[in-house]
Amino acid sequence: xxxxxxxxxxxxxxxxxxxxxxxxxxxxxxxxxxxxxxxxxxxxxxxxxxxxxxxxxxxxxxxxxxxxxxxxxxxxxxxxxxxxxxxxxxxxxxxxxxxxxxxxxxxxxxxxxxx
Numbered sequence: 614x615x616x617x618x619x620x621x622x623x624x625x626x627x628x629x630x631x632x633x634x635x636x637x638x639x640x641x642x643x644x645x646x647x648x649x650x651x652x653x654x655x656x657x658x659x660x661x662x663x664x665x666x667x668x669x670x671x672x673x674x675x676x677x678x679x680x681x682x683x684x685x686x687x688x689x690x691x692x693x694x695x696x697x698x699x700x701x702x703x704x705x706x707x708x709x710x711x712x713x714x715x716x717x718x719x720x721x722x723x724x725x726x727x728x
Contacts, residue, residue: 638651638664638666641667647669647670648669648670648721649667649668649669649670650724651665651666652664652665652668653665654677654681659688661686663681665677668720669720670719670724671721672720673717673718674714674716674717674719674720675716675717678696678701678716679696682695696716701713701715701716701718702714703723712726
């Protein structure tokens with residue numbers, strides 16, 4: 614199902630996806646050899662999260678956040694979360710560290726980094 618409507622795309626990729634607390638997201642291997650991952654984005658300031666059921670390893674975080682933040686989230690009453698002013702961090706659970714990333718980073722680059 615192809616669509617150019619951002620609201621339909623948002624619903625297809627995010628709202629209809631199972632949440633990690635009750636869902637069973639799995640990594641999928643595509644025919645072209647690429648992987649599609651379930652990803653959780655956290656907004657700790659507001660104790661909120663977004664669950665992306667199908668995050669292609671070659672997609673950038675900017676691509677997904679542009680859709681998610683195309684309108685203010687219901688919990689962002691001040692309108693702080695906009696694509697032009699968010700910071701992205703990756704939490705490495707093995708080393709217990711946070712690393713700031715550019716929004717243009719792809720999931721494959723993030724997952725293949727050593728630190």
